[in-house]
Amino acid sequence: MIELDEVSVRYGSHEAVTPTNLRIETGEFFTLLGPSGCGKTTILRAIAGFVPVASGRITIEGRDVTGIPAERRGVGMVFQNYALFPHMTVAENVAFGLKVARKSGKEISRAVDAVLEATGIERHARKKPAELSGGQQQRVAVARSLVMGTRVLLFDEPLSNLDAKVREDMRHEIKRLQRDVGFTAVFVTHDQEEALSMSDRLLVINEGRAEQSGTARELYQSPATPFVCQFVGAANEIGPKVARALGLDAARRHFVRPEHVALAQAGDPQGVEATVADVDYLGSMTRAFLDVLGEPLQCQVPSGPSVDRLKAGMSVKVNLSRERILSFDGSS
Amino acid sequence: MTRNHWLAGAMTFLSLLGTSAATAEPLVVYSPQGDERAVWIAEHATAAGHDVTILTAGGGELFDRILAERANPQADVVLGLIDAAMATLKAEGLFQPYVPKWADGLPEVYRDDADRMVWKFWQTPVVIAYNSDMLAQEDAPASWLELVEDRHAGKYVIGPATWQTTKTYLIGMLLRFADDGGEISDDGWDFMQRLYDNAIVVDSADAKTAAFVNKEAVIDLNWFGGVGRLADDVGYNAVMVDTEGGTPFIAEGIAITKGTDQLDDAKAFVDWFGSAEFMAAYAARFGQVPVHPDAIAAAPDSVKRNATLLRPQPIDWDVVAPRIDGWIQRIELDIK
Amino acid sequence: MTPSGMSRIPLVRSVLLVVVIWCAASFIYAPIFSVLRFAFAPEGDIGLGAIGELAGSRRVRTAIVNTLVVTGLSIITVNVIGIFQVAVLEYLRVGGRGFLRFAFLTPLIFVSVAAATGYGFVYGQTGALTRLLQSVWPALPNDWFTGTLAVVFAHTFLLTSFHFLFLRAAIRRVDYSTVEAARGLGASNMEAFARVVLPVLLPTIFATTLLVTYKSLGSFAIPSVLGGRRFDMVTELILTLNSLRRPDMAAMLSIGLGLAVILCIAAMQYVERRGSYVGGSKTPVPVERIRISSPFVNLAVHAAAYAIAVIQLIPIALVVLFSFAPARSIATEVLPSSFTLQNYVTVFSQSTAFVPLKNSLVMGASATMAGLMISLFVVNLAHRHANVGTTSLDLSFMAPWILPAPFIAIGLILTYDEPNLLVANRVLLGGFWILPIGYAVVSIPIMMRFLRAAFFSLDPALNEAAQSLGAPAFYRFLRVTVPLVLPVMILIAGMTLNVILSEYSMSAFLFNVNNKPLSIALFEGARSANPEQAAINLVYISLIMAFSLGIITLADRYGLGGGK
Numbered sequence A: 001m002i003e004l005d006e007v008s009v010r011y012g013s014h015e016a017v018t019p020t021n022l023r024i025e026t027g028e029f030f031t032l033l034g035p036s037g038c039g040k041t042t043i044l045r046a047i048a049g050f051v052p053v054a055s056g057r058i059t060i061e062g063r064d065v066t067g068i069p070a071e072r073r074g075v076g077m078v079f080q081n082y083a084l085f086p087h088m089t090v091a092e093n094v095a096f097g098l099k100v101a102r103k104s105g106k107e108i109s110r111a112v113d114a115v116l117e118a119t120g121i122e123r124h125a126r127k128k129p130a131e132l133s134g135g136q137q138q139r140v141a142v143a144r145s146l147v148m149g150t151r152v153l154l155f156d157e158p159l160s161n162l163d164a165k166v167r168e169d170m171r172h173e174i175k176r177l178q179r180d181v182g183f184t185a186v187f188v189t190h191d192q193e194e195a196l197s198m199s200d201r202l203l204v205i206n207e208g209r210a211e212q213s214g215t216a217r218e219l220y221q222s223p224a225t226p227f228v229c230q231f232v233g234a235a236n237e238i239g240p241k242v243a244r245a246l247g248l249d250a251a252r253r254h255f256v257r258p259e260h261v262a263l264a265q266a267g268d269p270q271g272v273e274a275t276v277a278d279v280d281y282l283g284s285m286t287r288a289f290l291d292v293l294g295e296p297l298q299c300q301v302p303s304g305p306s307v308d309r310l311k312a313g314m315s316v317k318v319n320l321s322r323e324r325i326l327s328f329d330g331s332s
Numbered sequence B: 001m002t003r004n005h006w007l008a009g010a011m012t013f014l015s016l017l018g019t020s021a022a023t024a025e026p027l028v029v030y031s032p033q034g035d036e037r038a039v040w041i042a043e044h045a046t047a048a049g050h051d052v053t054i055l056t057a058g059g060g061e062l063f064d065r066i067l068a069e070r071a072n073p074q075a076d077v078v079l080g081l082i083d084a085a086m087a088t089l090k091a092e093g094l095f096q097p098y099v100p101k102w103a104d105g106l107p108e109v110y111r112d113d114a115d116r117m118v119w120k121f122w123q124t125p126v127v128i129a130y131n132s133d134m135l136a137q138e139d140a141p142a143s144w145l146e147l148v149e150d151r152h153a154g155k156y157v158i159g160p161a162t163w164q165t166t167k168t169y170l171i172g173m174l175l176r177f178a179d180d181g182g183e184i185s186d187d188g189w190d191f192m193q194r195l196y197d198n199a200i201v202v203d204s205a206d207a208k209t210a211a212f213v214n215k216e217a218v219i220d221l222n223w224f225g226g227v228g229r230l231a232d233d234v235g236y237n238a239v240m241v242d243t244e245g246g247t248p249f250i251a252e253g254i255a256i257t258k259g260t261d262q263l264d265d266a267k268a269f270v271d272w273f274g275s276a277e278f279m280a281a282y283a284a285r286f287g288q289v290p291v292h293p294d295a296i297a298a299a300p301d302s303v304k305r306n307a308t309l310l311r312p313q314p315i316d317w318d319v320v321a322p323r324i325d326g327w328i329q330r331i332e333l334d335i336k
Numbered sequence C: 001m002t003p004s005g006m007s008r009i010p011l012v013r014s015v016l017l018v019v020v021i022w023c024a025a026s027f028i029y030a031p032i033f034s035v036l037r038f039a040f041a042p043e044g045d046i047g048l049g050a051i052g053e054l055a056g057s058r059r060v061r062t063a064i065v066n067t068l069v070v071t072g073l074s075i076i077t078v079n080v081i082g083i084f085q086v087a088v089l090e091y092l093r094v095g096g097r098g099f100l101r102f103a104f105l106t107p108l109i110f111v112s113v114a115a116a117t118g119y120g121f122v123y124g125q126t127g128a129l130t131r132l133l134q135s136v137w138p139a140l141p142n143d144w145f146t147g148t149l150a151v152v153f154a155h156t157f158l159l160t161s162f163h164f165l166f167l168r169a170a171i172r173r174v175d176y177s178t179v180e181a182a183r184g185l186g187a188s189n190m191e192a193f194a195r196v197v198l199p200v201l202l203p204t205i206f207a208t209t210l211l212v213t214y215k216s217l218g219s220f221a222i223p224s225v226l227g228g229r230r231f232d233m234v235t236e237l238i239l240t241l242n243s244l245r246r247p248d249m250a251a252m253l254s255i256g257l258g259l260a261v262i263l264c265i266a267a268m269q270y271v272e273r274r275g276s277y278v279g280g281s282k283t284p285v286p287v288e289r290i291r292i293s294s295p296f297v298n299l300a301v302h303a304a305a306y307a308i309a310v311i312q313l314i315p316i317a318l319v320v321l322f323s324f325a326p327a328r329s330i331a332t333e334v335l336p337s338s339f340t341l342q343n344y345v346t347v348f349s350q351s352t353a354f355v356p357l358k359n360s361l362v363m364g365a366s367a368t369m370a371g372l373m374i375s376l377f378v379v380n381l382a383h384r385h386a387n388v389g390t391t392s393l394d395l396s397f398m399a400p401w402i403l404p405a406p407f408i409a410i411g412l413i414l415t416y417d418e419p420n421l422l423v424a425n426r427v428l429l430g431g432f433w434i435l436p437i438g439y440a441v442v443s444i445p446i447m448m449r450f451l452r453a454a455f456f457s458l459d460p461a462l463n464e465a466a467q468s469l470g471a472p473a474f475y476r477f478l479r480v481t482v483p484l485v486l487p488v489m490i491l492i493a494g495m496t497l498n499v500i501l502s503e504y505s506m507s508a509f510l511f512n513v514n515n516k517p518l519s520i521a522l523f524e525g526a527r528s529a530n531p532e533q534a535a536i537n538l539v540y541i542s543l544i545m546a547f548s549l550g551i552i553t554l555a556d557r558y559g560l561g562g563g564k
C-alpha cells in the first residue's frame, strides 16, 4: 500500500502539487490522469524519491520513505523513453540493480534469465537497447525493475512513444504482467481512454490538486467536480437560459453528457427548441452542434436513418432528462 | 576498486606539486660545464673522495635558477659562472664567505679580498677569429671596433645577448665608450647599432653554426675554446686575432652557497677543485687555461703558451655588473 | 552497499573538491593576479611606468605594428582562400572533390610549430622549393621567404581550418530552395551565391574572421620560425622581455595582447548570439553543387582550386618524403632519390632524439589526464548542482579560454619563480611540472566545453533509472555517466594530446632542461645546419601529422570537430 498524507511539492515558489492525500492498495493498477502540466509526473517522482516533498508524508507498505533517497525506496520506475543504459546489453541492463546489490554472479544470472523469460525477451538478451523495438525496450525496462523483486512499479506515460497498434498490445501486456506478478502499478497518462481501460482505480488531477479518485465507472457516473465531469468523458455545461427554461437552480452549475442529450423532431410537443449549427458524422455515431436559445450544446447520437437527415439550419427539439443532469455547487 | 582509482588519480595530481625537496646526500654542484667536462670533473671528484652531483645547464639558466631558488637553495656549490654573474649573485647575498686553501698566490684580479666569497680559477678570452680558408689575414678585422666597417658586413654572427660570451664582448666594446662614471656615450650606442646592422643576428647555437656552414659567416666572435670547436664542427681552419685595444677576458669563479647544510664537504670540494694539481690535470685534458701561477706552471706547454697569447682588455666587473642588465635591455629592445 | 562505501563517497568528493579549488586558486587566480601586480605595481606602488617603457622601445613598437599589419593582411587573404575553398567544396561542382577536400583539410593536421618548421624546410634558405624557384628565377635571394611576406603566406594557408570546420557546416544549413528561387528570378549562379548564400553565411564568416584575428594576434611559432631577422610579433616580444628579466614590461604587454584577444572573443560571442536568430527554414533543402556554365570561369576555378591544394600539400609531401630520405639528401636534392627508415630508427633509438618526444608525451599525457579529471569533476558538479559556488568554479576554469597563452605563462612564471605557499613553498619554475601545469590550464576550457555538451545531451532519466534500481551516486557516476561520456572523453584526450604535441606558446615560456618538449626541439632543430638534425625534425613533424590525422578521422566518425 502506498499512502500520500498531505503531500505537497514545490519548484521554487511554484507549488506544483498542493497538499494531497492518496491511498493506493497493494496489487492495484492505479492511474494518475490529468491534463499536461497538472503535476502527474511530479507526484510520481515524489513517490520514487526524485523530488523532495515540501510537506507531508509518503509511506510505502507501512514504511515511511519521505526522507529516504530514491536508491533505497525499492520503487521501480519505467520512464517515458525507458532510459535503458545504451552501453549495456539487455541482460546487463536487467542485471544492473542486482550488481549494485552485490548479488553473486550465479544468483544474478539465474534471476536475470527468469525475468527475461517471464517478459518474453530472452532471445534479445545479448542485444544492445538500440537494436530493440519500442515494445521490446519497454519490456526490458519493466524486467529491469521486476528482477529486483520490486513490488511497486511507476510508469510515466510509457506508451506515448509507441504507434497505435503496439500501444494497444502493450496495454494488455502491462496489465497481464501486473496481474501475473502482482505488483502495484502507478501509471501516469493524459489519455483518458488508456486510463479508463487499464486502471482499477484512478486519480484525476488538475493544476496540482487531486480532484477525485475512484473507479472509472464512479468517475464517469458521479464526478465530484465540474473538472472531473468534463475531463472524464465529455460534458456540456448548460447555459443560463437553457437552465432557466429547464427550471434548474441558477446558483449551481449543470452539465450534461452529449450522449444524454435526446433529439426529437421540430414538431415534437416536448423539449426545447434548437437549431442545428453543424453535423459531424463519426461512423457509428453522429455528433450534432446545436444552438439552444442562443447557447451552444453538443449532442451525440447513434447514426441511423433519422439522424442522417440532420442538416445545418434544421430546427429540432432537445430533451434533457433531469436524472442525467450533473449539478455542482457554483463555487466549485 | 574503481574508487581507489580515483583516489590514486587525486594522489597523482597532488604529486604535480613537484619532486621531493628532501636534501640529497651528495654535495650538489651547479655548473655550466658541458656534459663531457662535467662527467670528467665528477669522476675525478669521486676518485678524490668527494660525493658530488653536478647539475649542468646553460650559464644564463643556472643563474636564473639560483636566483629563483634563493629561499630554498638546492646548490651547495656554484662553479663556473663568469665574473658578472658571480658578482651579481654575490651582491644578492647568496654566497657564503670562505677562503680556499689555494687563495695564496692568486693574482689580485682573481681574488675577492673584500668579501672573501668568489674565487676565480681559470680564464678564457673572448676573441675574434676568422676562417683562414676563406679570408686573408689582411682582410680580417684587427680590432673589435673595426667590425662595423662595410667590408665585414654580413660576415660575423652575433648570438643572443643572454649568452655569457655575447654579453662579454658586447660589454667589452661598450666599455670603450664609457666615461669615468661608467656611462656609455651616444657614440657608443651608435656604434652598437652599426655593429648589429652589420651582423648576422641569430638566436640559437644551431643557427650560428648554420651561418658558418652556409659560408656566409667567416668571422667568429667566440670564447677561446669555442673557436676551435666550431671550426672543427664546420670544417675550417680558424685563426685568432690579437686585437688592438685588447681582448675581454672572462674568468670563472667558485663559491659556496649561503645556507648549505654541508659546509664542511663544500669547503673540502672547493679546496680540491681549485688545487694546482686538479687545475693542471684539467688543463691537460681540455686545454683550459688556469689562473693560479702554480697551476699554470704544472700545465702542459700548449696551455702555458695560450696563457700569454692575447693581450687582455682591463674590465672592472664589480663596477660593470650592476649596469649590465640595463645595457643588454637597451640592446635587445632598441638596437637588435 | 557496504557501510564503508557509504562513508567514503562524500570523503572522496570533498577531497576532490578541495584539490580542484586549490588548482583554480594556484594555477588560474594566482597567475592572473601576479600578471596584474607586476604590470601595474611592480615595486608595490601603483604605476604605469611599464607602458612608457614599452612605448619607448623601438622593437616593441615595430612588433605591435607588425602584428597589426600581419593580422590585417591575414584576415583578407585567409578569408579569400577559405571562402573560395568552401565554395569549391560545397557550392560548385569541381572535379576531384575528394582530393581537394583532403588538401583543404591539411591545416587541421599541419599546425603550429610543426607547420612553421615544415614551411621553413621547403621555402627556407636551403629549402627544396627555394632551389626549385631559383632554377627558374636565379635572381631570387636565398632568404626571400622571411618577414611579413612569409608570415602572411603561412597564415593564409594554415589558418583556413576555421573555414573548413565552421563555414562548411554553415553552408550546409543554407536552404537550397532560396538559391533556386533567386535563379528563378533571373540571377546567375555566382550572383545567387553572392546575393543569397553569402549573406546567410555572413555571421559565420564574421565569427571565423574573429577566430583568425585571435590566432593571428597571438601568432608565435610562425613568426619565430619564418619571420627572420628584425621581424617580431607581440608574443615573441613578451618572451624577450621575460628573458631580459623585465616581468613588469612582459606582464603589461601580455595584458595588452589579452585585451585585444578578449575584445575579439566578446565580438565573437555577440555575433554568435545574433547569428542564432538568423535561422534558416525548418526543413532546409540541402545545397546542390552547381555546374559552372562558362568554360573559362570553370577552368579558372579548377586551376585556382588545384593551385591552392598544391601549395598546401607540397610542404607536407616534401616533409614526409624527406623524412624517409637519407639525411644527406636534405638540402641537396629537390626530391629524394633514395629512401630509408634510418631517420625513424634514430628518433626511437637515440636518447637525445627521443627525449623531446618522450617529454612531450609524458607532459601531454599527464596534463590531459589531470585536465580531464578536473573538467569531469567540475562539469559534473555544475551539471548536477547548479548554484553560485559550482558556477563560479566552472567559470574559473573557463577563464584561460579568453586569456592568451603568454599571459598565463607569464603569470605562472611570476607566481612560481620563488617559493610559494600555494605549492608548499616550492619553486616550480625550472622544474618539470610547470609546463604540464600550463598545458593543463589552457586545455581545460576546451575540454569543459566538449564535456558539458556531452553531459547536457545525456538523458537525465538514465541516472534516475539507475537510482531507482538502488545505485548510489558514485556508482551511478562511474557505471552510467562515465561510460556514456567515455567516447567523448577519449576523443578530447586525443585532441588535447595532439595539440600539446606541437604546442609552442606555453612551451617557449615554461620549458627548461628538465622538460624540453617536442615543439621546442622542432624549433631549435629548424635552425640547425646539421642535416641529421633536420632529418629528425622531419620525422617529428611526420609523426605529429600522423597522430593528428588519426585523431581527426576518429573525431569525424564521432561527429566532433573535424568534418565531412
Ligand SMILES: Nc1ncnc2c1ncn2[C@@H]1O[C@H](COP(=O)(O)OP(=O)(O)OP(=O)(O)O)[C@@H](O)[C@H]1O
Residues within 6 Å of the ligand: A011, A014, A016, A034, A035, A036, A037, A038, A039, A040, A041, A042, A043, A190
Ligand atoms: N524541474 C522543474 N522545475 C520547475 N518547475 C517544474 C519542474 N518540473 C515540472 N515543473 C512544473 O510543475 C508543473 C507540473 O509538472 P509535471 O511534469 O508534473 O506535469 P505532468 O502532469 O507530468 O505534465 P505532462 O503530461 O506534460 O508530462 C508544471 O507546471 C511544470 O512546469
Ligand SMILES: [Mg+2]
Residues within 6 Å of the ligand: A040, A041, A042, A156
Ligand atoms: Mg509528465
